[in-house]
Amino acid sequence: MSSNARKLLARALESGRFHSAYLISGAAEPAREAALEFARGAVCQGSPKPCENCPSCQRSGPRELIKLDGKGEKGPFLRHIGDHADLFWVERGATNTRVLIDQVRALQQALHRRGGDGGHRVAVIADAQWLNHEAQNALLHVLEEPPPATTLVLATETSAGLLATVRSRCQKVALRDEAGDPLDAPEHAETLARVEGIPTAKIPELLAWAGEYRGNRAKAAEAVEELLLLCNAWLSRRITQAVQSPDHDVRRPLAACRTLFDCRKSLAQRNANPQMVAERALLAVHRGID
Numbered sequence: 001m002s003s004n005a006r007k008l009l010a011r012a013l014e015s016g017r018f019h020s021a022y023l024i025s026g027a028a029e030p031a032r033e034a035a036l037e038f039a040r041g042a043v044c045q046g047s048p049k050p051c052e053n054c055p056s057c058q059r060s061g062p063r064e065l066i067k068l069d070g071k072g073e074k075g076p077f078l079r080h081i082g083d084h085a086d087l088f089w090v091e092r093g094a095t096n097t098r099v100l101i102d103q104v105r106a107l108q109q110a111l112h113r114r115g116g117d118g119g120h121r122v123a124v125i126a127d128a129q130w131l132n133h134e135a136q137n138a139l140l141h142v143l144e145e146p147p148p149a150t151t152l153v154l155a156t157e158t159s160a161g162l163l164a165t166v167r168s169r170c171q172k173v174a175l176r177d178e179a180g181d182p183l184d185a186p187e188h189a190e191t192l193a194r195v196e197g198i199p200t201a202k203i204p205e206l207l208a209w210a211g212e213y214r215g216n217r218a219k220a221a222e223a224v225e226e227l228l229l230l231c232n233a234w235l236s237r238r239i240t241q242a243v244q245s246p247d248h249d250v251r252r253p254l255a256a257c258r259t260l261f262d263c264r265k266s267l268a269q270r271n272a273n274p275q276m277v278a279e280r281a282l283l284a285v286h287r288g289i290d
């Protein structure tokens, strides 16, 4: 975690003064973990927060996880963190590709019922990049009129697919600092090596590559999300280098960046087919770089 991000969260926990909403962005697992720790810390009565010893920490500690279902058929829309009445957790249902509007509505209702012991409440929405458009609009209502003594925490891998109106109402916490460029992250090394080969690849090779993102949509969409993230970071770096040379022309790489942005949106908000999105992205990067 970048030290600034850590300080910001730690200060809030120490002072007990919270913003009504936070947007924690970073790699999937670290973002979820930071959100979980922050939520548990917010209701902890000990120190450091979470202390793991006080009654609150015992209640918010690990339990067997109930699988969620965005349609409410095979599981609930949301769950508590541990069995702590003041802590809520929303994520994509086990068989859903998106966080669905009914989950946001259920959260909204839960937050309007005054439950728990009257203390501060925290609701985490993990996988926030998978909130579809209508779910985001529902969330916007909660952000616009936050229930008293309540903090919302969105954990997301990327905020690209989130509405500007949602982003602007959140205190931003970026777990990746400059040194944490995704191009330097070891978990992306393999995909990055392939991305670097895009300019010299033949079209049929790129189409075959996109063909790898068939099958289980949730899995494929995650892999394509990583691909888009890396393509974008790599292109951005090329553009930054290019503008420093006297005869630069960055129109084509910039056009490719715009296409990638579009790809991320259609993947996250419009439920687009991951293989099709990958195809469009790979060809755009190929065209964008000589």
Ligand SMILES: [Zn+2]
Residues within 6 Å of the ligand: 043, 044, 045, 046, 047, 049, 050, 051, 052, 053, 054, 055, 056, 057, 058
């Ligand atoms: Zn505690």
